[in-house]
Amino acid sequence: MKKKVYIIYTGGTIGMKPTENGYAPAKGFLREQMEAMPELKHDDMPEYFIHEYDPLLDSANMTPDNWMEIAMDIYNNYYEYDGFVVLHGTDTMAYTASALAFMLEGLAKPVVITGSQIPLYEIRSDGRVNLITAMQIAANYKIPEVCLYFGDKLLRGCRSVKFSADRLHAFTSPNFPPLGTVGIDIKINWDLVLPFPNRDFKAQRLRQHNI
Numbered sequence: 001m002k003k004k005v006y007i008i009y010t011g012g013t014i015g016m017k018p019t020e021n022g023y024a025p026a027k028g029f030l031r032e033q034m035e036a037m038p039e040l041k042h043d044d045m046p047e048y049f050i051h052e053y054d055p056l057l058d059s060a061n062m063t064p065d066n067w068m069e070i071a072m073d074i075y076n077n078y079y080e081y082d083g084f085v086v087l088h089g090t091d092t093m094a095y096t097a098s099a100l101a102f103m104l105e106g107l108a109k110p111v112v113i114t115g116s117q118i119p120l121y122e123i124r125s126d127g128r129v130n131l132i133t134a135m136q137i138a139a140n141y142k143i144p145e146v147c148l149y150f151g152d153k154l155l156r157g158c159r160s161v162k163f164s165a166d167r168l169h170a171f172t173s174p175n176f177p178p179l180g181t182v183g184i185d186i187k188i189n190w191d192l193v194l195p196f197p198n199r200d201f202k203a204q205r206l207r208q209h210n211i
């Protein structure tokens with residue numbers, strides 16, 4: 001039976017469209033791009049459902065309310081899917097990954113956050129391989145953690161940091177080794193992956209967040 005992945009599309013460069021004023025997110029555009037990708041129809045790829053947020057955000061405008069929305073979305077769809085992919089702008093991706101790691105308690109399925117430096121629309125987009133790999137990891141690898149996948153590395157979400165605005169391998173994890181590396185094969189460092197939780201899954205609400 002095909003695995004099922006729930007894709008949360010919050011905004012960011014990956015789904016942006018060229019406009020007179022530069023790249024901007026546009027309703028339905030990411031879905032169109034994905035429908036045109038033959039790779040996503042391959043037998044090895046999972047079934048997927050896309051939940052596009054409204055409005056689509058540049059991640060500089062993300063707030064804790066948006067983190068809550070993502071956490072509750074995962075909570076509400078948790079038992080229907082094998083894994084979750086969150087498409088997000090790169091600028092605050094590491095912050096959202098950290099917040100989700102603490103909000104999703106007792107998580108026993110992979111939540112993989114990713115995006116791109118170049119929109120999917122462009123020929124040299126890094127979004128294509130980031131998206132495909134994130135979907136494969138979310139579908140097929142039983143990693144009970146919030147992770148960030150970018151370039152060639154799978155990082156623990158709450159240990160990740162963006163270190164470059166123009167490199168395609170833009171994220172690193174200076175204080176913890178990668179949970180996985182992606183080259184010819186996807187290699188997971190299982191010794192570093194968190195053990196399966198022995199409590200029920202719940203999404204912690206953020207009550208006071210005046211910063």
Ligand code: ASP
Pocket residue numbers: 011012013014057058059060088089090091092115116117
């Ligand atoms: N400004 C964009 C964002 O963070 C940059 C990106 O997605 O790479 O939403």
